[in-house]
Amino acid sequence: MPLARRLASRYRHTGEPMDDLIQVANMALVKAIDRFDPERKTAFSSFAVPTILGELKRYFRDHSWSVHVPRELQERAAKVNKAIEALSKQTGRSPSVKEIATKLDLDLEQVLEALEAAQAFDATSLEAERTGADGSPMRLGDTVGEEEPGFELVEYGASIDPVLAKMPIRTRRILHLRFVEDMTQAQIAKEVGVSQMHVSRIIREALTDLREAVADTEIDG
Amino acid sequence: MSEKTAPAIQMTVLSSPENIAVVRHGLAGLAEGLGAAPDLVDDIKTAVSEAVTNAVVHGYPGSVGPIDVEASVTERRLEIVVRDQGAGIQPRPLSDEQTSLRVGLALIGALSDEFVVRGEDGGGTELRISFDLDRGERGEVEQQEHLSAQSMPGENEARIAIRRAAASGAAIPKVLEMFVARADLSIERLSDAHVIGDFLSNWTSQAVDSKPLNVAITDGEGKVEIRIGPLEPGVGTRMLESNALPGLGNTLERITDRAEITRTDTDAGPAEYLVLELRSD
Secondary structure, eight states: OOHHHHHHHTTGGGSSOHHHHHHHHHHHHHHHHHHOOGGGOOOHHHHHHHHHHHHHHHHHHHHIIIIISOHHHHHHHHHHHHHHHHHHHHHSSOOBHHHHHHHHTOOHHHHHHHHHHHHHHHHHHHHTTOBOTTSOBOOHHHHHGGGOTTHHHHHHTTOOOHHHHTSOHHHHHHHIIIIISOOOHHHHHHHHTSOHHHHHHHHHHHHHHHHHHHHHHHHHO | OOTTOOEEEEEEEESOTTHHHHHHHHHHHHHHHTTOOHHHHHHHHHHHHHHHHHIIIIISTTSOOEEEEEEEEETTEEEEEEEEOSSOOOOOOOOHHHHHHHHHHHHHHHHSSEEEEEEOTTSOEEEEEEEETTTTSOOOOOOOOOOOOOOOOOTTEEEEEEOSOHHHHTHHHHHHHHHHHHTTOBHHHHHHHHHHHHHHHHHHHHOSSOOOEEEEEEEETTEEEEEEEEEOTTHHHHHHHTTEETTTEEHHHHHSSEEEEEEEEETTEEEEEEEEEEEOO
């Protein structure tokens, strides 16, 4: 897949139209070509990647959440997030949509919309911050997962699947805890130190990515 | 039926008030999947609400019956048909109810780009509502063929048929999440439902044949059942096995409380269903 398209596709779950994202990334690529100085002897990709990611981040900062999501929905999403926290603390388990709706005096559909908006916000605010110090693309999971460098070896030994190996360490860990250890999202959230909503989003995205990767492998192989 | 009306998705629900949100939410997902601008999605939701409310309140006054909803997409147009087999439009003096009906229909007319009402006394009512997808933004879609009609849905059931198209697949997670919410399952199960929805959506988008995928969703006390089929023998097993992901085992079996293949004989020969169930934790 071409570089710009590949970088843009990282943001495909944000609800932004893919065409727009690809366009932003392509424009950034053109910019990078203009500015690239071959004399500097650095690889073009190591120069272009941070430029393109930077443009995509700027696009999100300017256009995405604050522009596309109505203020009322933004506020509702914040309230729903708070209610989930409060209800979880109170009962020791993840609440239902109905419980959230009752607490906030909303209907089910309003809560579902807010949950979706909250996840999109989560995606843009967290994932936009994952360019490494050297400019290489990096997922948030890579930094958070670093506290346990031996994890991968301990958990998987040498048998780690090549498709899974391409995922960020923290994503792999969350998948392992969910599907192999059969932990609940709330338990995983506690263990990994992120919100249950975030665990939910990572699992949903990772499974979609995995399915695609497996399909690609089947076609290639 | 002319070939230009060819549903990308067809949904059948019983005319209970709580199903209004199911249809609205599902079609909102479809519209979003088609790249409709947020304002247009809002208009579509309002119009759909009014149309389905109309069928619930006026189609089957004092009783219940099936409401068929079809959504077809031609080049730049989304056409939604809401049909009931109820009382039909009756020529009688304006009651309060009739006034509210008029307000509802006027609202649909105002929000849509084309609106046709068909109905006669005792013969059911059909509302045909069209939206120009370019109003606001783009819409990239493919031509659809006609889907077969579905039978009467059970209580708390929505029957959905989707064709191969990324856009029609977008409605599935939305309808599913509404059922999970209604059944009072936790937001973790909601997230599991999203994964199932994504899988079904992905499956239809990759399908090699052009047959529609039929999905019946039912909610009961603390559980939601998703019945996929009828499928050709072997297809259900293939669907289930496609969720075995490297290093993780079968993810679909893990997130559901029941994932099994049931086989039956139909008029058209043997068929199988993939039945999934989510229960409260």
